[in-house]
Amino acid sequence: MIKMKKLLVIGGGNAGTLIANLLAGKLDVTVIEPNEYHLYQPGLVDYIIGEVDESKISMPIRSVLKSKVKWIKSKVTKILVDDRAVLTERGERYEGDYLVIATGGQNKSLFNLKGYHTLDDGRSIREIIKNPKGKNFVIGSMPGIIKCPAAPWEISFLLKNKYPEANVTLIIPAKQPPSLQVPMFNLFSKMASVLGIKVLRGFVINSVDYENKIITSIEGERVNFDHLIIDTPISTTFNELADNSGLIPVDRETLTFKDGVFVIGDANNTPTPKTGAAAHFQAEVVANNILYEIEGNRDKDRYKGDAMCAVYSGPRDGALVWLNYNRSKALGPSPIYYYMKKYFTNLYWSSLHGGIDILLKPMVYSLSKS
Ligand SMILES: Cc1cc2nc3c(=O)[nH]c(=O)nc-3n(C[C@H](O)[C@H](O)[C@H](O)COP(=O)(O)OP(=O)(O)OC[C@H]3O[C@@H](n4cnc5c(N)ncnc54)[C@H](O)[C@@H]3O)c2cc1C
CATH class of the missing domain: 3.50.50.60 (FAD/NAD(P)-binding domain)
Incomplete structure (x- = not known):
C-alpha cells in the first residue's frame, strides 16, 4: 500500500481549516491550533452591533474540521522551514511532506x-x-x-x-x-x-x-x-520569516515560501487586502497544486489576487467590493449585497468544507469578466 503524504497545517482559522478539509483523506492531514473555538471574524461586525449572538459566529474547532483531520491543540513556537517541521509550546516536534503556514496576523x-x-x-x-x-x-x-x-x-x-x-x-x-x-x-x-x-x-x-x-x-x-x-496593523509572530511588511513573503501566484512550504491567508505578504475571501481562494489554489504534484490529474492553478467583501451600508442596503491584482470594483448600494452579507454568516461554516464554491466560483468569474 502506498503511504499517504503528510500535510502539516499551522493555524485552524479560515485558510487553515479550508485547506485541511479539502485535502482530508487524500493526504494525512494534521492541524495545529491552540484555540478551542473557530471564530468567524467578519461576523464580529454583526455581533458588536447586537444583531447575532456568540453561537452564530463561533464554533468548536473539532466540529469545523473533517473527522479525518487530526487536531493538535497547541501553539507552534518555532517553524523549521528546511525540515518542513515545527516545534510546539509543549516541546513536541511535528513534520510533514508539505507544510502550510496559516497563522493569520496578530495586531x-x-x-x-x-x-x-x-x-x-x-x-x-x-x-x-x-x-x-x-x-x-x-x-x-x-x-x-x-x-x-x-x-x-x-x-x-x-x-x-x-x-x-x-x-x-x-x-x-x-x-x-x-x-x-x-x-x-x-x-x-x-x-x-x-x-x-x-x-x-x-x-x-x-x-x-x-x-x-x-x-x-x-x-x-x-x-x-x-x-x-x-x-492596528497586523504582522506575523514568526518575525524570523517575515519581510519588511511584517508578513511572510511568498510567490504571489503559487503562495510558495520554499519548496513544499506555503503561506496562505493573512500571514502572507500578497498585495491584496487581508480578507477571508482571499484566504479561501488561496487555500484552494494550494490544495489544488499539492494534488497536482501528488496525483497529476489536473492543471496547476494560480492565485490571481481575488478578494471580495460584502458590507452593510444601510438598514437594508449593502455594497460589494471585489478586486484582484489588476482590477477592482465596488458595487451598490443594494439590498442584494445586504442579504448576501447577512446570510453568509450561515454559509461560512459550509464554505470551510468548500461547500459553497458552486456559488463563489461563478460569482468571482463574472466579476472579473464584466
Ligand atoms: C471585524 C472584521 C471584519 C472582517 N470582515 C471581513 C469581510 O467582510 N470579508 C472578508 O472576506 N474578510 C473579512 N475579515 C477578514 C477575515 O476574517 C480574515 O482575513 C481571515 O480570517 C483570515 O484567515 P486566516 O486563516 O489567514 O487567519 P485567521 O482566520 O485569523 O486564523 C489564524 C489562525 O491561526 C492560529 N494561530 C496563530 N498563531 C498560531 C501559532 N503560533 N500556532 C498555531 N496556531 C496559530 C490562530 O489561533 C487562528 O485560529 C474581517 C476581519 C475582521 C476582524
Missing part, C-alpha cells in the same frame, strides 16, 4: 488601542454599543496592513444607522487610497456623506489622551471621543 499593540479582532474585544465593544455613555464615536485604523480595510467603514455605517443622532467620525490614515482601493473609497465616501459620517483622511494618530478623551494626529488635529474603536 500590533499601539497606544493601548482596542481593536475588534477577538471575541473578547467584541464583547466589550458590544456592551458599549448596547448602552453607550455618550454618543461620540471615533472609528478608524492606524497606518499599515489591517484586516479587511472595509471593516472600519462598515462599523461606522452600522453605528450611524443604529444611532442616527450619534456623532460618528471615521479616521483613515492614508490621504489617498492605493489605486485598487479607489472604487471602494469613492463609493464608501458617498455612503458616509449620505449618512452624515465625518471622514478624516490622512489622520495618523500621534497620541491618545484617555483621561480627557482626545486623540491628536501627527499634524496636530484634535478629535474628541466618548468611544474609540481603532484597528
Whole structure:
C-alpha cells in the first residue's frame, strides 16, 4: 500500500481549516491550533452591533474540521522551514511532506488601542454599543496592513444607522487610497456623506489622551471621543520569516515560501487586502497544486489576487467590493449585497468544507469578466 503524504497545517482559522478539509483523506492531514473555538471574524461586525449572538459566529474547532483531520491543540513556537517541521509550546516536534503556514496576523499593540479582532474585544465593544455613555464615536485604523480595510467603514455605517443622532467620525490614515482601493473609497465616501459620517483622511494618530478623551494626529488635529474603536496593523509572530511588511513573503501566484512550504491567508505578504475571501481562494489554489504534484490529474492553478467583501451600508442596503491584482470594483448600494452579507454568516461554516464554491466560483468569474 502506498503511504499517504503528510500535510502539516499551522493555524485552524479560515485558510487553515479550508485547506485541511479539502485535502482530508487524500493526504494525512494534521492541524495545529491552540484555540478551542473557530471564530468567524467578519461576523464580529454583526455581533458588536447586537444583531447575532456568540453561537452564530463561533464554533468548536473539532466540529469545523473533517473527522479525518487530526487536531493538535497547541501553539507552534518555532517553524523549521528546511525540515518542513515545527516545534510546539509543549516541546513536541511535528513534520510533514508539505507544510502550510496559516497563522493569520496578530495586531500590533499601539497606544493601548482596542481593536475588534477577538471575541473578547467584541464583547466589550458590544456592551458599549448596547448602552453607550455618550454618543461620540471615533472609528478608524492606524497606518499599515489591517484586516479587511472595509471593516472600519462598515462599523461606522452600522453605528450611524443604529444611532442616527450619534456623532460618528471615521479616521483613515492614508490621504489617498492605493489605486485598487479607489472604487471602494469613492463609493464608501458617498455612503458616509449620505449618512452624515465625518471622514478624516490622512489622520495618523500621534497620541491618545484617555483621561480627557482626545486623540491628536501627527499634524496636530484634535478629535474628541466618548468611544474609540481603532484597528492596528497586523504582522506575523514568526518575525524570523517575515519581510519588511511584517508578513511572510511568498510567490504571489503559487503562495510558495520554499519548496513544499506555503503561506496562505493573512500571514502572507500578497498585495491584496487581508480578507477571508482571499484566504479561501488561496487555500484552494494550494490544495489544488499539492494534488497536482501528488496525483497529476489536473492543471496547476494560480492565485490571481481575488478578494471580495460584502458590507452593510444601510438598514437594508449593502455594497460589494471585489478586486484582484489588476482590477477592482465596488458595487451598490443594494439590498442584494445586504442579504448576501447577512446570510453568509450561515454559509461560512459550509464554505470551510468548500461547500459553497458552486456559488463563489461563478460569482468571482463574472466579476472579473464584466
Ligand atoms: C471585524 C472584521 C471584519 C472582517 N470582515 C471581513 C469581510 O467582510 N470579508 C472578508 O472576506 N474578510 C473579512 N475579515 C477578514 C477575515 O476574517 C480574515 O482575513 C481571515 O480570517 C483570515 O484567515 P486566516 O486563516 O489567514 O487567519 P485567521 O482566520 O485569523 O486564523 C489564524 C489562525 O491561526 C492560529 N494561530 C496563530 N498563531 C498560531 C501559532 N503560533 N500556532 C498555531 N496556531 C496559530 C490562530 O489561533 C487562528 O485560529 C474581517 C476581519 C475582521 C476582524
